[in-house]
Amino acid sequence: MDHESLRHWSKRAADWAADYHAGLRDRPVRAPLAPGAVARALPPGPPEMAEEMEAIWADFERIVPGGMTHWQHPRFFAYFPANAAPASMLAEQLVNAMACNALIWQTSPAATEVEQVMIDWLRQALGLPGDFTGTIHDSATSATLSAVLTMREQALDWAGLDEGLSGAAVLRFYASAETHSSVDKAIRVAGIGQRNLVKVATDDNRAMTAEALRAAIRADLAAGLCPAGVILCAGGTSVGAFDRIADCIAVAKAEGVPVHVDAAWAGSAMICPEFRPLWAGVEGADSIVFNPHKWLGAQFDCSVQFLKDPGAQVRTLGLRPTYLETAGREEIINFNEWTVPLGRRFRALKLWFVLRAYGLEGLRGRIRNHVAWALRARDALAALPGVEIVTEPRLSLFTFALRDDAATEALLQKINDDGRIYLTQTRVDGRFAIRVQVGSFDCREEDVMLIASTVQEMLASCS
Numbered sequence: 001m002d003h004e005s006l007r008h009w010s011k012r013a014a015d016w017a018a019d020y021h022a023g024l025r026d027r028p029v030r031a032p033l034a035p036g037a038v039a040r041a042l043p044p045g046p047p048e049m050a051e052e053m054e055a056i057w058a059d060f061e062r063i064v065p066g067g068m069t070h071w072q073h074p075r076f077f078a079y080f081p082a083n084a085a086p087a088s089m090l091a092e093q094l095v096n097a098m099a100c101n102a103l104i105w106q107t108s109p110a111a112t113e114v115e116q117v118m119i120d121w122l123r124q125a126l127g128l129p130g131d132f133t134g135t136i137h138d139s140a141t142s143a144t145l146s147a148v149l150t151m152r153e154q155a156l157d158w159a160g161l162d163e164g165l166s167g168a169a170v171l172r173f174y175a176s177a178e179t180h181s182s183v184d185k186a187i188r189v190a191g192i193g194q195r196n197l198v199k200v201a202t203d204d205n206r207a208m209t210a211e212a213l214r215a216a217i218r219a220d221l222a223a224g225l226c227p228a229g230v231i232l233c234a235g236g237t238s239v240g241a242f243d244r245i246a247d248c249i250a251v252a253k254a255e256g257v258p259v260h261v262d263a264a265w266a267g268s269a270m271i272c273p274e275f276r277p278l279w280a281g282v283e284g285a286d287s288i289v290f291n292p293h294k295w296l297g298a299q300f301d302c303s304v305q306f307l308k309d310p311g312a313q314v315r316t317l318g319l320r321p322t323y324l325e326t327a328g329r330e331e332i333i334n335f336n337e338w339t340v341p342l343g344r345r346f347r348a349l350k351l352w353f354v355l356r357a358y359g360l361e362g363l364r365g366r367i368r369n370h371v372a373w374a375l376r377a378r379d380a381l382a383a384l385p386g387v388e389i390v391t392e393p394r395l396s397l398f399t400f401a402l403r404d405d406a407a408t409e410a411l412l413q414k415i416n417d418d419g420r421i422y423l424t425q426t427r428v429d430g431r432f433a434i435r436v437q438v439g440s441f442d443c444r445e446e447d448v449m450l451i452a453s454t455v456q457e458m459l460a461s462c463s
């Protein structure tokens, strides 16, 4: 295959994409397959001789779409969304064509400079003050790992980079049990050790409070341990918990401990000023992560980390061997020094396209609709006999359950086998609950109202 033939096939792919999206409502949201079904459809070894694209394409159509869970389906209410707005997909097509590696400024100045400007556009869009700058990572997991590594090195006065951690002080980090498992992963990978991630108690609202955080830090100090960082939750994955951001940051500041805020999902909602009270005080954080690849429509992957002092992170992650120097250009930014991987995709282009093609007002309108429709779905479910709302909506996320776990699990299985909607589960204080999260870029109110009517149908067919 050459580039002339790519011209033909990429037009065909564009048509395929449009048809695929137009037909999504007719497909089951979750792949209705048994494990191994796709692998068995592939030949056991690679071809020695080139094959015709016609044959490859036919196999793609035969094997792949039916084996997908359709994340862009308007009735995808599972996990959190990974929205790909059409304008974002277009930008990615252009990035694909140029296929750059923006590891340093001079390897693609436009990639670096569009990224700098987009970070600042997003900072303004979220209502954050001008002393934040930032960068784009592949995932919130990478951003949180970068923040944890930076806090580790700050606590060790940058000795860990040279000397390693053996013999170093025992570093302690603090987060509530509502934070995402990516925090646990970062703590493990950074060599801190799971047992040094203190799970601070939460209040009735599932929020970490200032008092609980202060007590945890003081207890560690009294035991001769070294408090190194606090990770706050702004929109937890299970039920959307928010820590008491302002109060906890005040305590961390008073104790001299830096703060990273995980707003991977809920951060997008902060383009709407009325939701900002949920993370009031966030401007005091040292680092904030949010994923435009979730609710904002910039397709996966695109995770933004805002930083108060990028110098600390660059000192932790930056390496500049001679082959990565740009002669005579010390003023330029090399974003690989802000992140764990060296190579980096041109992820800012899709942000530029999305922000312009929908405007902040267009994006706010979607998020506001999702929040309002989630409330309506909650009310419709609460009205069904036997259904209990387990956690009330936080933005567009709530949970419900039947009286016993086994019945709830069976109901979820039935709903997802049916395929018209897709929901996933969590545990709330040990109780099995079904999560409902409204956030698909193209969903309409009638899609959301189908949640309660489907549950009603499934319940009727159970009895």
Ligand SMILES: *Cc1c(COP(=O)(O)O)cnc(C)c1O
Pocket (backbone or CB within 6 Å): 080, 138, 139, 140, 141, 142, 180, 182, 235, 236, 237, 262, 263, 264, 265, 291, 303
């Ligand atoms: C989705 C999510 C993450 C993980 O995001 P990745 O980009 O997949 O690493 C972390 N924290 C929260 C709160 C999330 O919702």
